[in-house]
Amino acid sequence: MSSDPTPLASAFLAASAWAPASLPEPARLEALLASAVDRARAHWSGMTLDAPGFCAFIAERLTSPSTLLEVLGGASPALLELYLAFGCLRRDRTALQRFDDHYLRDVGAFVSGVDRAPAFVAEVRQLLREKLFTATVGSEPKIGEFTGGGALGGWVRVAALRIALNLKRSETRADDAARESVEAAFGEQLGPELEHLRSRYREAFTEAVRSSLGELSDRDRTLMRLYHLEALSLEAIAALYRVHLSTVSRWLSRAREQVAEDTTRWLCERLGVSAASVDSIAALVVSQVDLSLTRLLREGPPR
Numbered sequence: 001m002s003s004d005p006t007p008l009a010s011a012f013l014a015a016s017a018w019a020p021a022s023l024p025e026p027a028r029l030e031a032l033l034a035s036a037v038d039r040a041r042a043h044w045s046g047m048t049l050d051a052p053g054f055c056a057f058i059a060e061r062l063t064s065p066s067t068l069l070e071v072l073g074g075a076s077p078a079l080l081e082l083y084l085a086f087g088c089l090r091r092d093r094t095a096l097q098r099f100d101d102h103y104l105r106d107v108g109a110f111v112s113g114v115d116r117a118p119a120f121v122a123e124v125r126q127l128l129r130e131k132l133f134t135a136t137v138g139s140e141p142k143i144g145e146f147t148g149g150g151a152l153g154g155w156v157r158v159a160a161l162r163i164a165l166n167l168k169r170s171e172t173r174a175d176d177a178a179r180e181s182v183e184a185a186f187g188e189q190l191g192p193e194l195e196h197l198r199s200r201y202r203e204a205f206t207e208a209v210r211s212s213l214g215e216l217s218d219r220d221r222t223l224m225r226l227y228h229l230e231a232l233s234l235e236a237i238a239a240l241y242r243v244h245l246s247t248v249s250r251w252l253s254r255a256r257e258q259v260a261e262d263t264t265r266w267l268c269e270r271l272g273v274s275a276a277s278v279d280s281i282a283a284l285v286v287s288q289v290d291l292s293l294t295r296l297l298r299e300g301p302p303r
Contacts, residue, residue, distance in 0.1 A: 008033040011052035015059040022065045032072040039074065040083035046094045047087050057086045061147040071148065078148035085146045088133060096133065103156045104129060110157045111164035124164045127230075128156070131163065137239055170229070204271060212262035220255040227252060 004010055009030040013020060023029055037051045061082065062068045071078045084102075087095025107125040108116070115121070132143045146155055213221065226232045226240070234252075238245045 006030040007052055008055045012055040012059045015056035036072045036079055040080055043080050049087050054086050058082055081152035082148045085143050088143045107160050110160040114164040114168055124160055127163050128160050204267060208263040208266040211266055212259045215262055216255060223251055224255055
């Protein structure tokens with residue numbers, strides 16, 4: 001049996017919703033697609049992606065035969081951008097690195113009007129990377145939504161700005177919630193022995209928790225950020241790490257315990273009080289630590 005003389009055209013037509021009569025005949029379509037794939041591979045050296053798969057990918061995204069001919073003919077940069085997006089969707093390491101080099105490095109400029117702080121920019125960049133390249137239950141990564149209808153750089157810019165604005169709004173709400181939480185905790189009636197230490201503990205506790213977060217492993221900090229900042233469910237985090245739900249629950253519990261233990265030890269050492277006194281304060285405030293974590297995790301570990 002002879003092989004299919006038009007494998008790229010066949011892959012394209014199988015994925016396309018257009019009537020074949022509106023497209024070039026298969027031999028010409030094959031030649032156009034083959035030339036386009038060669039051009040994309042030459043531009044993105046080191047990215048030799050599945051050609052039929054790429055042809056199916058663009059068939060699902062280009063909106064009209066005229067757009068197709070424009071893109072395949074080289075009159076539009078969309079072909080090269082779609083090839084890069086396809087590589088990222090397939091988790092090709094070279095494609096992901098090229099995306100970082102060409103687009104994610106500009107996140108600081110994209111969100112400069114919202115917040116120029118390096119920690120904020122780094123947070124936006126990481127969230128954007130996760131949003132674009134991490135699949136969620138029932139849907140593919142967001143990079144798969146790029147259709148080539150506009151410049152990829154502009155598309156990334158819009159996504160980065162949306163994340164930055166949401167992050168800034170969440171940050172404001174989190175700051176208010178954390179402040180109210182700590183104030184409420186310290187509003188409780190303490191024993192006479194501890195009453196005079198109330199104002200010292202308020203600031204010291206925040207510093208102690210921040211220091212304790214810096215002692216967590218990268219994985220545990222990421223887990224707590226996903227749970228407290230991103231509000232991901234335990235089920236979603238388990239799917240992300242490809243582990244059982246109980247494993248994620250155990251990881252988070254241990255991370256919280258470590259923060260509580262390190263916070264208590266830090267307060268003992270820095271304030272020179274007994275463990276019994278610190279535990280009395282911690283019983284009030286560590287119970288509220290989940291709310292405080294939202295702000296402190298965003299600030300990152302101490303430098």
